[in-house]
Amino acid sequence: MVYDAKSVVVLEGLEPVRKRPAMYIGTTSIDGVQHCLNEIIDNSIDEALAGFASTIQITIHQNNYFTVVDNGRGIPVDMMPQYHKSALEILLTKLHAGAKFDSKTYKVSGGLHGVGSSVVNALSDDFVAEVRRDNQFYRMEFSRGVPKTGLQKSAKSQLGLASTTGTAISFHPDLEIFKTGIELDIKRVLKQVKERAYLSPGVFFKVFDERINLKKGYYFQGGIKSLVEDININKKPLHPTIYFKDEKDSIQVEVALQYTDAIKESLYSFVNVINTKEGGTHVTGFKTALTKIINDYGNSQGVIKKGNLSGDDTKDGLTAVIYLKMPATDLQFEGQTKTKLGNSEAQGIVLQIVKDHLTRYFEENPSAASAIMQKVLVTQQARLAAKAARDSVIRKSALEGATLPGKLADCREKDPAKSELFIVEGDSAGGSAKQGRDRHFQAILPLRGKILNSEKSYLDRVMTFKELRDLVVAIGTGISDLFDYKKLRYHKIIIMTDADVDGEHIMTLILTFFFRHLPEIVEKGHIYIAQPPLFKLSANKKVYYAYSEAEMNRIAKEKFSGNYSLQRYKGLGEMNPEQLWSTTMNPENRVLRVINVEDSQEADQTFSMLMGEEVPPRKKFIQTHAKSANLDI
Secondary structure, three states: OOOOHHHOOOOOOOHHHHHOOHHHHOOOOHHHHHHHHHHHHHHHHHHHHOOOOOEEEEEEOOOOOEEEEEOOOOOOOOEEOOOOEEHHHHHHHOOOOOOOOOOOOOOEOOOOOOOHHHHHHHOEEEEEEEEEEOOEEEEEEEEOOEEOOOOEEEOOOOOOOOOOOEEEEEEEEOOOOOOOOOOOOHHHHHHHHHHHHHOOOOOEEEEEEOOOOEEEEEOOOOOHHHHHHHHOOOOOEOOOOEEEEEEEOOEEEEEEEEEEOOOOOEEEEEEOOEEOOOOEHHHHHHHHHHHHHHHHHHHHHOOOOOOOOOOOOOOOOEEEEEEEEOEHHHOOEOOOOOOOEOOHHHHHHHHHHHHHHHHHHHHHOHHHHHHHHHHHHHHHHHHHHHHHHHHHHHOOOOOOOOOOOOOOEOOOOOOHHHOEEEEEEOHHHHHHHHHHOOOOOEEEEEEOOOOOOHHHOOHHHHOOOHHHHHHHHHHOOOOHHHOOHHHOOOOEEEEEOOOEHHHHHHHHHHHHHHHHHOHHHHHOOOEEEEOOOOEEEEEOOEEEEEOOHHHHHHHHHHHOOOOOEEEEOOOHHHOOHHHHHHHHHOOOOOOEEEOOOOOHHHHHHHHHHHHOOOHHHHHHHHHHHHHHOOOEO
């Protein structure tokens, strides 16, 4: 093929966005649709951060249109002489056009480097912008980034703009781009909006979902302090929430933190309302300062006896929110979708502000400082005990050697991507599974009884529990600081328990262990739940299996005209090996549920509620969901 000037393609206007949408929004899956909605919402929040908007309304329509309305200043509509077009049209059709490239209009901004609205426009088959300015309504329509109409004056708003000032954007994601669908989960939308409401104290957020006739409002005057208290709702706080805010070199640092009786960290970071899920320099500065202050205080009080505390010692039980507001022109994110802050100066500024305020807080609140010291010293003790246990037990056994647990019936396949591990409840079901499996790629590990509730168990105790130690050995990755994802022996780890209360409890205990102590395996989508059938229907040598009572009734009605035999399986051990294989283990027709963590905060709260010490929240959850359970008791 000839490579010359004719080979060079120049994409005009918004063509690059439609050609390579993932470069701008990360993905063209449903996550990309959510990203588009967030970009429009964040533009309205920018008006609120600038002090000009107090209300933001988000509507999901029946036809999967999304509308965002604010009462800010309204996008400028006056002409830009150099383009012979209105500022509104330029902003919505040109990349890198906007008011966020200097620090005058938006000192703080969460918009996508000035390209958010134009990107959403490019990826929508219908996009409408309405503006209220100077006592006049303006409207302009687009399709796939191209104007369908000119800028038009109108007598009233069709999108719900107030009679003062503001902007309304309505768009329909283009199915040519988002081929897997555009129907957003309202729970996810509410979570995203609620998160932004915490970061925008004093701003009223309204959410309407016309699909299910839902109306929801969020308003948090307490800001990130309220967010920390919400995260810890199912945990036992050890002291009042610590909160402080300061500014240096045009970077405003806001921090709220609280230690609880949990054994894991819940740390969230934001920059200009953007959730920096991968952290960045601001998080590094916070962690460095926290460890130093706690060590300095502990040494001054003479309570640190076994050497300085590590960063790992100071994070267990910590719930913290770090929120930076900084000039939009100075922002440096790693990647277009902004999940990690790259500004080097942020690290030093956060470190100094946290150090100054936390040192003062410890001096003025000795009881809270003492509670924090007790917590981190317990964590240090558990870490040292776990290290000793590894040195004396684990390193001499299977975690560092080649010996696998005796109960494990391993598979012959050596490629982890093709291998499956079934974690089976009880020796009886384990025996059926071992006989019914495909030995080439399916391994079986029976667990005896209910394992340890590891929700609040440190590693030293976890590793003394034989069933859990065998599980870690079988998986092959090691645990804690010995964890090595590359050593994972099975890419499908399938929990297979009875469909009764005990089985569900055992399944929850296993999930708790993975979520709290081997979270990367969960996050990478390697954990599955097997779905054994609940009923067997048979007559005249015809056999059918049903996985719910509704399916059983449908099969009975459609497949049998007379009498038939009905068997309700109360346990996996009631199935013979052939039945277990054909209904639950055969990849050709089995049903598996994959465990995904879409919302780490919600998952953390759920495990704390289900497996923690606080009884009332768990009781309320059980009573609320009891009717939807499909179990024998």
